[in-house]
Amino acid sequence: MASAGSSSPFLDMSTGTSAGSPAPWQRAATGANLLSPNGDLGVTIFEEMTTLAMSTGSINLGQGFPDEDGPAEIKAAAQEAMASGANQYAPGKGVPALRDAIAAHQGRFYGLNPDPDTEVLVTTGATEAIAATLLALIQPGDEVLTFEPFYDSYGAIIGMAGAKHVTAPLLAPDFMPDLTALEDAFSSRTKVVLLNNPHNPTGAVFPELVLAKIVDLATKYQAIIVSDEVYEHLTFGVAHIPITSLPGAAERTITISSAGKTFSFTGWKIGWLTGPEHLVAAVRTVKQFLTYSSGTPFQSAIAVGLGLPDEFYTGIASTLRNKRDILAEGLRAAGFGVYNPSGTYFINVDTAPLGIRDSVDLARRLPGLVGVAAIPVPVFCHPEGAERTRSLLRFAFCKKTEVLEEAAGRLATLKDRL
Numbered sequence: 308m309a310s311a312g313s314s315s316p317f318l319d320m321s322t323g324t325s326a327g328s329p330a331p332w333q334r335a336a337t338g339a340n341l342l343s344p345n346g347d348l349g350v351t352i353f354e355e356m357t358t359l360a361m362s363t364g365s366i367n368l369g370q371g372f373p374d375e376d377g378p379a380e381i382k383a384a385a386q387e388a389m390a391s392g393a394n395q396y397a398p399g400k401g402v403p404a405l406r407d408a409i410a411a412h413q414g415r416f417y418g419l420n421p422d423p424d425t426e427v428l429v430t431t432g433a434t435e436a437i438a439a440t441l442l443a444l445i446q447p448g449d450e451v452l453t454f455e456p457f458y459d460s461y462g463a464i465i466g467m468a469g470a471k472h473v474t475a476p477l478l479a480p481d482f483m484p485d486l487t488a489l490e491d492a493f494s495s496r497t498k499v500v501l502l503n504n505p506h507n508p509t510g511a512v513f514p515e516l517v518l519a520k521i522v523d524l525a526t527k528y529q530a531i532i533v534s535d536e537v538y539e540h541l542t543f544g545v546a547h548i549p550i551t552s553l554p555g556a557a558e559r560t561i562t563i564s565s566a567g568k569t570f571s572f573t574g575w576k577i578g579w580l581t582g583p584e585h586l587v588a589a590v591r592t593v594k595q596f597l598t599y600s601s602g603t604p605f606q607s608a609i610a611v612g613l614g615l616p617d618e619f620y621t622g623i624a625s626t627l628r629n630k631r632d633i634l635a636e637g638l639r640a641a642g643f644g645v646y647n648p649s650g651t652y653f654i655n656v657d658t659a660p661l662g663i664r665d666s667v668d669l670a671r672r673l674p675g676l677v678g679v680a681a682i683p684v685p686v687f688c689h690p691e692g693a694e695r696t697r698s699l700l701r702f703a704f705c706k707k708t709e710v711l712e713e714a715a716g717r718l719a720t721l722k723d724r725l
């Protein structure tokens with residue numbers, strides 16, 4: 308069942324902006340994280356949980372960032388680039404070596420051949436790629452379709468663009484969409500289908516059947532597919548299929564990725580997108596007025612990273628799979644219902660087996676109870692979806708093994724403290 312955008316359970320417009328009335332983009336926005344559960348503008352649940360984690364000395368499995376740096380040779384390449392004077396504006400499209408490396412990566416892993424000059428654009432993280440793409444492609448009144456739960460920046464940018472956010476639910480236990488509900492969510496006003504695969508927060512990796520259905524529907528309704536694939540290399544025993552590789556998809560698809568997730572350099576904010584020339588040109592036009600360009604020496608370094616041997620890529624997936632299993636075991640021992648993810652570095656649990664209906668309430672109490680912080684899944688939803696996911700909690704497992712083992716040990720004591 309599709310649900311059109313409306314205010315989130317955490318949006319309390321009566322206590323909205325200091326000026327008294329919310330800005331148009333805040334009114335239109337349907338993302339759940341623009342305001343905190345307390346209605347304070349600008350304090351998201353992520354900040355709230357991080358602050359709580361710090362003040363209680365908790366292990367922070369809320370925000371999704373690795374606690375270890377990526378490969379030394381990538382860091383050395385950045386230092387070398389800085390030392391050799393690569394410190395001024397990069398070209399708006401991105402440093403040529405990085406655009407070449409992105410095109411080569413698409414060929415090596417997926418048999419795709421984007422032209423590095425016209426079909427590749429380097430961005431300030433995937434975040435800017437998402438923002439520039441949506442701002443380039445949608446007009447007020449258009450509909451943008453995403454799965455629900457959805458990554459928090461989607462709702463915010465769709466709202467800023469004045470578009471309507473329509474969602475199709477992903478359903479536990481495997482977080483796949485009901486294909487009839489997906490079809491029902493499309494309309495003649497659907498301008499963009501914003502896909503996230505592998506999917507944050509659920510950890511779902513969508514099979515060809517689901518992707519083919521999206522391509523069919525996008526073609527039928529003449530919608531553009533924007534596919535956020537930042538976790539493309541973080542899958543566990545299932546292949547990641549870029550939707551653009553399916554028949555009929557390439558001409559209408561922009562694919563987004565990021566060095567932050569693959570190489571564990573989230574602070575460098577190097578992202579990129581690939582797609583047909585006319586779509587990339589439209590996004591580039593917007594992007595030049597957002598940041599123009601950024602991170603010159605980091606761009607050169609990520610070009611080196613993308614050329615790392617296959618063992619690097621298989622290694623990050625198997626290391627992460629091991630971490631997933633450590634945390635999953637701890638969560639099971641704690642009494643949660645565990646949904647094992649096929650990709651990303653997030654794991655979702657059901658709090659209901661512990662007799663807890665409300666994951667927002669538990670997320671607030673968990674740091675005090677056992678010294679671990681997590682994010683409630685309803686914050687990634689509109690009200691209807693928040694109700695459906697009310698007892699789900701998301702934990703990040705992109706942390707050192709010993710940190711996860713300590714968290715698992717702490718969580719095992721939860722039942723006795725409730």
Ligand SMILES: Cc1ncc(COP(=O)(O)O)c(C=O)c1O
Nearest residue numbers: 432433434458507537565567578
């Ligand atoms: C699905 C998804 N897209 C985009 C991003 C942002 O990527 P970046 O840090 O490269 O801007 C994230 C980060 O958590 C994410 O989970």
